[in-house]
Amino acid sequence: MTARDPSPIWHPFTQHAFQPEMIEIARGEGAWLETPGGNRILDAISSWWVITHGHRYPPIVAAIKEQAERLDQVIFAGFTHEPAEHLARGLIEIAPQGLSHVFFSDSGSTSVEVAIKMALGYWHNIGEPRHRILALEHTYHGDTFGGMSVGARTLFSAPYAPLLFEVGRIPFPSPGHTQDTIDVLDAVCAEGSVAALVVEPLILGAGGMLTYPAHVLTEMKRVCEAYGVFFIADEVMTGWGRAGTLFACERADVEPDIMCLAKGLTGGSVPLAVTLCPQKIFDAHRSTDRTKTFFHSSSYTANPIACAAAAANLDVWKREPVAERIVNLTQLQTKHRGTLRTDTRFRNVRQLGTIVAFELNAPDAGYLAAIGPKLYSFFLERNVLLRPLGNTIYVMPPYCISEAELDQVYSAIGDAADQVDRWAAS
Ligand SMILES: *Cc1c(COP(=O)(O)O)cnc(C)c1O
Numbered sequence: 098m099t100a101r102d103p104s105p106i107w108h109p110f111t112q113h114a115f116q117p118e119m120i121e122i123a124r125g126e127g128a129w130l131e132t133p134g135g136n137r138i139l140d141a142i143s144s145w146w147v148i149t150h151g152h153r154y155p156p157i158v159a160a161i162k163e164q165a166e167r168l169d170q171v172i173f174a175g176f177t178h179e180p181a182e183h184l185a186r187g188l189i190e191i192a193p194q195g196l197s198h199v200f201f202s203d204s205g206s207t208s209v210e211v212a213i214k215m216a217l218g219y220w221h222n223i224g225e226p227r228h229r230i231l232a233l234e235h236t237y238h239g240d241t242f243g244g245m246s247v248g249a250r251t252l253f254s255a256p257y258a259p260l261l262f263e264v265g266r267i268p269f270p271s272p273g274h275t276q277d278t279i280d281v282l283d284a285v286c287a288e289g290s291v292a293a294l295v296v297e298p299l300i301l302g303a304g305g306m307l308t309y310p311a312h313v314l315t316e317m318k319r320v321c322e323a324y325g326v327f328f329i330a331d332e333v334m335t336g337w338g339r340a341g342t343l344f345a346c347e348r349a350d351v352e353p354d355i356m357c358l359a360k361g362l363t364g365g366s367v368p369l370a371v372t373l374c375p376q377k378i379f380d381a382h383r384s385t386d387r388t389k390t391f392f393h394s395s396s397y398t399a400n401p402i403a404c405a406a407a408a409a410n411l412d413v414w415k416r417e418p419v420a421e422r423i424v425n426l427t428q429l430q431t432k433h434r435g436t437l438r439t440d441t442r443f444r445n446v447r448q449l450g451t452i453v454a455f456e457l458n459a460p461d462a463g464y465l466a467a468i469g470p471k472l473y474s475f476f477l478e479r480n481v482l483l484r485p486l487g488n489t490i491y492v493m494p495p496y497c498i499s500e501a502e503l504d505q506v507y508s509a510i511g512d513a514a515d516q517v518d519r520w521a522a523s
Contacts, residue, residue: 115470120477125152128498130482139481141506143495146302147365149337150413151497157364160409164402173201173398180404187411188371191343193352196373200391201399205333205359206239208370209295212355213243214393215378216293216327222381222389227292231265231285231326233278237303238295238331247295249304265291267317269301270309279316286324293327293355298345299449302334306454306491308447314349321354327378329355333370337361338423338496341450343414354378364410365495369403422496426451429500430492433507442514454491457514460521471520472513479509 108119120138124131128151130138140148150157164180171178185199200215202208213230220227232238232247239245245254246261254261265285270278285291298314301307321328330353335345339361342348346356355378359370382391397403413419430453437446437455446455459468466487476483483490483506492506 127151128495128502137480138477139498139502139505141476141481141483141492141494141498143493144365144482145484146334146339146493147360148495149339149361149364149410150419151495152365154364154366154413156413157366157406157409160405161366161402164405168401170397170400170402174394178399178401178404180401180408181399184404184408184411187408188358188373191411191414192356192373193344193346195352195354195375196356197376198374198379200372200374200393201404202370202372203368203395203397203400204239204370205331205357206241206244207395208333208357208359208372209238209247209329209331210241210243211372211393212295212329212331212357212374213247213293215355215372215374215391216329218391219327219378219381220292222384227290229265229285229291230262231267231282231291231294233267233296233301234269235301235304235307236295236297237301238297239333267294269307270313271307275310275313278313279320282317282320283323286320286326291324291326293329294321295329295331297331298335298351299340299348300335300345300452303486305486305489306447306452308449308454311349314346314351318349318351318353327354329353329357331357333357333359335449337364337410337414338419339451339493341423341427343420345449362410363403363406364413366406366410367400367403369400369407419496423451426494426496426498426503429503433492433503436507440514442517451496452491452493454489457485457488457490457517459488459517468517468520471516475513475516476509479505479512481506481509483510 121133122130123133128140130140168178188199189197200211202211217228230247235249238248242261245257247264250258267282268274268277294317296317299308299311318328330346332344336358340348346353354375356373362371363369382389427450430448430451434446434448434453437443442458443455444458459466469485469487472485490510494503
């Protein structure tokens with residue numbers, strides 16, 4: 098590629114005016130990405146939170162190859178296949194109690210769309226129309242219109258704001274104000290016609306890696322139960338061990354009514370998502386009256402290759418000491434968290450399982466803070482991939498990262514913090 102021959106590609110969440118050149122990656126292995134020239138970059142954000150065991154994890158790669166040799170794709174209406182059947186049974190086996198059915202889609206965003214449609218479809222089909230959806234402040238549930246609607250209204254969604262549907266907004270359970278969250282939720286539910294509450298359990302990802310206590314999640318579920326409101330857990334980021342347990346809801350003893358999974362579902366290898374629901378939602382759509390059908394699909398629903406990759410991931414969880422690896426990584430992260438907490442250059446140092454996040458004390462803050470891109474470039478110069486949300490830095494590595502590799506990440510962060518005053522002066 099030359100300057101006269103620019104790429105026709107429009108990249109996601111990318112301001113091409115500032116970032117005209119992309120870094121080409123030719124290979125991935127374990128916690129590393131490699132350029133065609135052989136430069137290695139440490140992937141400290143699991144390639145946007147998807148890679149769990151590591152890049153090109155052998156059993157998952159093998160399953161993809163094997164399935165590609167047998168069946169690549171088949172329409173999923175009226176047809177089924179072994180990888181999907183096997184995976185669905187495996188998911189129900191490990192999912193929280195009460196979840197009995199699996200609906201496939203392709204991304205976290207669509208899994209949330211499906212969850213909302215399932216909830217609304219239930220109330221519609223049983224003849225008790227409830228249309229209100231509730232969601233937490235600062236939350237992120239994807240970039241489709243439904244996902245944007247339930248997500249926080251930010252500069253990301255500003256151009257589309259007039260077309261987003263209205264959502265009952267529940268205050269974020271910030272320290273000292275957790276009871277407000279529960280009280281507002283209770284009051285809004287009491288007004289009636291609430292179909293569902295959508296939450297990111299225990300940590301809000303794109304909203305700034307904000308954490309909240311498990312008892313708040315437990316309480317929110319209790320309030321929903323009292324009003325017959327569906328509790329939708331968007332575990333797209335938190336699932337598959339990221340929060341320390343297989344699903345974050347486990348940490349609060351919460352059994353969601355509907356659960357969304359994507360990202361780590363295939364170990365991060367290929368796109369796939371699922372929305373799990375209970376018998377009663379399935380039954381409300383199962384009828385000799387065709388108008389009650391769940392009218393949702395995408396062309397690649399339950400793609401066999403993606404299902405085989407996800408089934409292989411389930412197998413890895415069953416056969417390999419994944420939980421132990423997560424405990425080890427969590428302990429390493431706790432050690433670094435402790436060090437950061439004694440360092441005045443950082444504040445709000447927080448951890449949930451394998452994720453550590455904190456704010457860098459910098460003159461400007463917020464997502465568009467000028468410090469964000471500077472940090473990003475600085476880390477890349479040190480061959481570390483970190484993608485700060487403004488002055489919020491988070492470390493979310495694949496579980497295979499070694500102690501020495503993680504040290505390298507934090508050493509780059511320490512070096513960056515040393516630069517802040519110099520950047521501010523320039
Ligand atoms: C990433 C994410 C989504 C969207 O998933 P995509 O696969 O990017 O569509 C939805 N919810 C949460 C909590 C996420 O972190």
